Amino acid sequence: MACSLSTFLLSLLVALHSGFLSRAHAAVVNLDFNITWVTANPDGMLDRPVMGINGQWPLPRLNFTKGDNVVVKLNNQLGNQTTSLHFHGLFQHGTNEMDGPVGVTQCEVPAGMSMTYNFTVDQPGTYWYHSHTRGQYPDGFRQQFIIHDPENPYNGQFDEEIGLTVSDWYHMQIPDLLKSFIDYTNPTGAEPVPNSALMNDTQNLTVPIEAGKTYFFRLTNVGGFAGQYFWIEGHNMTIIEVDGVYTEPASTDMIYISAAQRYGFLVTAKNDSSTNFPIVSSMDTSLFDTVPATLNTNVTGWLVYDDKADKPVPALLDEFDPYDDWTLTPQDGMALYEKADQSILLDLKMADLGNGANYAFFNDVTYTPPVVPTLYSVLSTGANANNASIYGDYTNSFVLEKDQIVEIILNNNDGGKHPFHLHGHNFQAVLRSEENAGNYDPSNHSAFSAVPMRRDTFMVYPQSNFVVRFKADNPGVWFFHCHIDWHLATGLAAVMIEDPLQLQKMVTVPQDHYDVCKAGNVPTAGNAAGNTINVFDLSNQNKSVAPLPAGFTARGIVALVFSCIAAFLGLAAIAWYGAAPIGSAELASAKKFIAEAEARSS
Numbered sequence: 013m014a015c016s017l018s019t020f021l022l023s024l025l026v027a028l029h030s031g032f033l034s035r036a037h038a039a040v041v042n043l044d045f046n047i048t049w050v051t052a053n054p055d056g057m058l059d060r061p062v063m064g065i066n067g068q069w070p071l072p073r074l075n076f077t078k079g080d081n082v083v084v085k086l087n088n089q090l091g092n093q094t095t096s097l098h099f100h101g102l103f104q105h106g107t108n109e110m111d112g113p114v115g116v117t118q119c120e121v122p123a124g125m126s127m128t129y130n131f132t133v134d135q136p137g138t139y140w141y142h143s144h145t146r147g148q149y150p151d152g153f154r155q156q157f158i159i160h161d162p163e164n165p166y167n168g169q170f171d172e173e174i175g176l177t178v179s180d181w182y183h184m185q186i187p188d189l190l191k192s193f194i195d196y197t198n199p200t201g202a203e204p205v206p207n208s209a210l211m212n213d214t215q216n217l218t219v220p221i222e223a224g225k226t227y228f229f230r231l232t233n234v235g236g237f238a239g240q241y242f243w244i245e246g247h248n249m250t251i252i253e254v255d256g257v258y259t260e261p262a263s264t265d266m267i268y269i270s271a272a273q274r275y276g277f278l279v280t281a282k283n284d285s286s287t288n289f290p291i292v293s294s295m296d297t298s299l300f301d302t303v304p305a306t307l308n309t310n311v312t313g314w315l316v317y318d319d320k321a322d323k324p325v326p327a328l329l330d331e332f333d334p335y336d337d338w339t340l341t342p343q344d345g346m347a348l349y350e351k352a353d354q355s356i357l358l359d360l361k362m363a364d365l366g367n368g369a370n371y372a373f374f375n376d377v378t379y380t381p382p383v384v385p386t387l388y389s390v391l392s393t394g395a396n397a398n399n400a401s402i403y404g405d406y407t408n409s410f411v412l413e414k415d416q417i418v419e420i421i422l423n424n425n426d427g428g429k430h431p432f433h434l435h436g437h438n439f440q441a442v443l444r445s446e447e448n449a450g451n452y453d454p455s456n457h458s459a460f461s462a463v464p465m466r467r468d469t470f471m472v473y474p475q476s477n478f479v480v481r482f483k484a485d486n487p488g489v490w491f492f493h494c495h496i497d498w499h500l501a502t503g504l505a506a507v508m509i510e511d512p513l514q515l516q517k518m519v520t521v522p523q524d525h526y527d528v529c530k531a532g533n534v535p536t537a538g539n540a541a542g543n544t545i546n547v548f549d550l551s552n553q554n555k556s557v558a559p560l561p562a563g564f565t566a567r568g569i570v571a572l573v574f575s576c577i578a579a580f581l582g583l584a585a586i587a588w589y590g591a592a593p594i595g596s597a598e599l600a601s602a603k604k605f606i607a608e609a610e611a612r613s614s
């Protein structure tokens with residue numbers, strides 16, 4: 013750790029505008045990120061290639077101060093993959109073009125090319141940065157960053173800060189896993205199950221602490237899939253921040269942190285320094301279709317009071333009872349936005365398309381990246397940028413008017429949990445219904461939170477719903493998506509296009525951003541289809557995979573695949589999926605279909 017920190021400091025050049033004694037004025041922080049392949053073995057089980065920065069992995073944990081101007085030059089030296097960079101949770105006021113998601117605000121940065129991200133950090137808190145290229149960050153391109161706040165209301169109540177991440181970890185590389193995940197042999201969309209859990213990109217982490225002191229822990233889940241239960245034996249945690257928003261102090265003995273969420277909490281060390289205590293993080297196995305017997309779903313570290321004392325094995329818990337983040341209160345007391353000017357209804361489902369693979373949908377549309385990144389469509393279509401139809405039929409785009417109170421009602425018609433993230437904002441977590449509550453009913457729902465917690469990533473329960481609200485006061489093109497990276501890859505995303513005509517006046521895209529598009533042959537003007545003459549003509553737009561042929565059911569494919577497996581294993585055919593047995597006609601049509609799919613893919 014010391015080694016990666018010092019190397020990072022060497023590559024970090026801080027030029028203070030106004031002398032060394034005062035941090036009250038903004039600094040310019042210049043970072044040069046060479047993205048390269050590095051070998052790492054964080055779980056002690058397998059050496060594998062990971063994406064490093066300047067030859068290092070774990071990646072540097074960045075440490076800014078509110079007001080800093082951050083300039084990151086991203087040099088793609090991977091050789092065989094494109095890349096991109098997103099600073100998760102930043103509002104990017106006035107710098108939407110620096111946000112990072114490919115297809116939304118920029119093009120892929122091809123191997124051998126560079127792109128500079130230049131923005132000001134004007135919000136305090138616990139954040140993280142990661143690649144926003146399809147499926148890429150779980151291969152290692154992710155790390156925490158902090159924005160210090162000279163006006164933190166909790167300053168004076170803690171002695172030191174401790175940065176910590178948790179994550180899931182895969183032994184195979186994500187591009188290979190994606191191939192078998194999005195495939196007709198996986199018609200139920202079972203996500204790849206991680207091989208292990210990590211704490212701070214390692215296991216058996218020791219966190220030295222001193223008796224009697226109070227520590228401000230900053231925890232980020234940088235994982236691609238699993239939410240985690242987190243606790244410290246013998247110690248309560250007092251939550252004071254979530255996703256960059258200060259909260260009224262909330263004491264708990266367990267936190268649930270979904271992929272992409274952050275918690276800041278205080279822990280007061282005991283006065284007695286004779287015993288060390290396990291810090292445990294446990295992956296939420298309800299997300300996994302199967303839990304392999306060999307999988308250790310937990311990762312353990314220790315609060316170390318005395319390096320010579322034992323590091324005890326954690327006690328096994330019978331149940332998980334984490335703090336409900338919906339009940340948190342923001343420290344600034346901001347009241348509920350009473351009514352929404354625009355209400356956006358998103359019905360989530362998972363289903364198979366015509367290639368037999370499983371996809372994720374909002375309102376029956378699976379997000380497919382447009383030919384032209386949406387920001388560039390905004391900037392090149394004049395007054396028509398106000399008409400959502402120019403952004404295509406496969407992007408779930410919504411135009412928001414200046415300063416509207418916008419509400420997103422999300423109905424989860426799927427049996428899994430999904431952590432949803434909105435770029436460019438934090439939103440009020442107005443309502444979250446319990447598991448199996450079904451769709452939101454505007455005329456019959458439980459009470460809204462009067463002073464709702466705000467955060468940028470909020471989880472919906474299985475077969476249930478949530479309601480979030482925010483004010484459209486940040487012109488930009490902002491991605492809204494599930495932060496389970498498998499589900500983003502299968503299209504669980506929408507795009508909020510906020511005050512596009514104002515955005516046209518605010519944004520100037522730097523030349524190097526256009527250069528990477530040119531190198532990748534991606535057009536940077538016109539509608540979603542790249543049509544600059546008639547922006548209502550979408551004939552060349554990117555389309556999702558076509559639906560299953562009429563009369564053909566996803567159940568047929570599932571049954572076929574599983575009956576093949578059953579036959580292969582020498583078992584009797586099993587009615588695995590759904591209650592009804594499979595008719596012979598359905599089986600024949602499935603066989604024909606699979607044969608065609610195989611012919612197409614070979």
Ligand SMILES: *[C@@H]1O[C@H](CO)[C@@H](O)[C@H](O)[C@H]1NC(C)=O
Nearest residue numbers: 013070073174175176212219
């Ligand atoms: C976690 O890792 C980061 C980055 O290497 C490091 O800065 C930090 O000190 C580590 N935290 C602990 C508690 O070891």
Ligand SMILES: *[C@@H]1O[C@H](CO)[C@@H](O)[C@H](O)[C@H]1NC(C)=O
Nearest residue numbers: 053054055056057214215216
């Ligand atoms: C952590 O400790 C456990 C138990 O001793 C061991 O099985 C595991 O390999 C260790 N992990 C690492 C990364 O060293």
Ligand SMILES: *[C@@H]1O[C@H](CO)[C@@H](O)[C@H](O)[C@H]1NC(C)=O
Nearest residue numbers: 023044045046066067087089
């Ligand atoms: C990044 O790579 C370039 C080209 O190889 C090299 O000149 C530069 O020193 C590297 N920067 C860092 C911080 O390692």
Ligand SMILES: *[C@@H]1O[C@H](CO)[C@@H](O)[C@H](O)[C@H]1NC(C)=O
Nearest residue numbers: 035073075076077158160175
């Ligand atoms: C981060 O920056 C703050 C303020 O500049 C400083 O006090 C702190 O020591 C730094 N922490 C690390 C881990 O570099």
Ligand SMILES: *[C@@H]1O[C@H](CO)[C@@H](O)[C@H](O)[C@H]1NC(C)=O
Nearest residue numbers: 049061090091092093185187
């Ligand atoms: C890219 O290169 C790395 C490092 O050599 C290799 O492990 C990886 O499989 C390659 N990935 C692709 C998609 O070709």
Ligand SMILES: *[C@@H]1O[C@H](CO)[C@@H](O)[C@H](O)[C@H]1NC(C)=O
Nearest residue numbers: 081082083128129130131522
């Ligand atoms: C970053 O942006 C600021 C504000 O627009 C500008 O003054 C500065 O020159 C930019 N720096 C770089 C390296 O592009």
Ligand SMILES: *[C@@H]1O[C@H](CO)[C@@H](O)[C@H](O)[C@H]1NC(C)=O
Nearest residue numbers: 245246247248249263264265
């Ligand atoms: C944690 O908080 C609970 C509830 O307030 C309390 O009963 C318990 O004693 C506390 N535990 C510790 C270790 O302080």
Ligand SMILES: *[C@@H]1O[C@H](CO)[C@@H](O)[C@H](O)[C@H]1NC(C)=O
Nearest residue numbers: 223224225280281282283284
């Ligand atoms: C530790 O000792 C201090 C000073 O004697 C006391 O104020 C505090 O309550 C003690 N803390 C705990 C957790 O017992």
Ligand SMILES: *[C@@H]1O[C@H](CO)[C@@H](O)[C@H](O)[C@H]1NC(C)=O
Nearest residue numbers: 294307308309310327328329
């Ligand atoms: C992980 O922790 C949970 C909670 O204590 C426990 O139920 C489970 O058995 C643990 N798993 C392993 C492999 O130790």
Ligand SMILES: *[C@@H]1O[C@H](CO)[C@@H](O)[C@H](O)[C@H]1NC(C)=O
Nearest residue numbers: 380381382383384534554555
């Ligand atoms: C959509 O367009 C982009 C950029 O023009 C292209 O690279 C990409 O492969 C297309 N995607 C799909 C799913 O058709």
Ligand SMILES: *[C@@H]1O[C@H](CO)[C@@H](O)[C@H](O)[C@H]1NC(C)=O
Nearest residue numbers: 396398399400401402547548
């Ligand atoms: C957007 O354009 C389409 C196609 O010209 C038109 O039918 C529709 O009414 C327009 N919508 C708005 C809000 O202007």
Ligand SMILES: *[C@@H]1O[C@H](CO)[C@@H](O)[C@H](O)[C@H]1NC(C)=O
Nearest residue numbers: 448449450453455456457458
């Ligand atoms: C309102 O919702 C509750 C809980 O789902 C349900 O029991 C009740 O029947 C509903 N009332 C009406 C009028 O629909």
Ligand SMILES: [Cu+2]
Nearest residue numbers: 430494496499
């Ligand atoms: Cu999801």
